[in-house]
Amino acid sequence: MEWELKDFTSIILSLVLLLPLAVIYFAPGLISMFWKKDGLQRMKLCELEMFDGSDSQLPIFVSLKGKVYDVSDGPYSKKKKQQYCDLSGKEIGYAMALNQRNLAGDFTPLSTLTKEQRKTLKQVEKVYERKYKQIGQIVDLPKGYLEEEPKEPENKQVKSKKKKKKKKKKK
Secondary structure, three states, X not given: OOOOHHHHHHHHHHHHHHHHHHHHHHHHHHHHHHEOOOOOEEEOHHHXXXXXXXXXXXXXXXXXXXXXXXXXXXXXXXXXXXXXXXXXXXXXXXXXXXXXXXXXXXXXOHHHOOHXXXXXXXXXXXXXXXXXXXXXXXXXXXXXXXXXXXXXXXXHHHHHHHHHHHXXXXX
């Protein structure tokens, strides 16, 4: 079977016409997989680990309560054996709240923190927001990790509602 010039022309014409339609149709979905409308990159924890400072060609990222910060200018480089290099490429919320760097990457729910530890974590958040640029968001944090307020057991909630109803009836 021999190909004629008109066959190639029709194939190329089809591609030229269909390619923009495909881009218009699929691009928003593909872009939203990696970028949010607010311009922040969506990342998984395994992707965050690639930005741990071991490759000098890549920036250094850390995640604090799921927010990814570019800390390349900070003391996080492994190549330079900097002070906080053991935190780079990891989620550091729990570790910073307890002031224990060896807990970087630990996903104990933040609801287990004491009032003082929560206060420390909020202070650390303020420093990061002021000092570093947020470039992304972690999309696969373990369920329940970010819940900060300890939940009351359901029995206590039910009892407290009953007590409120009794007080209202007495009035």
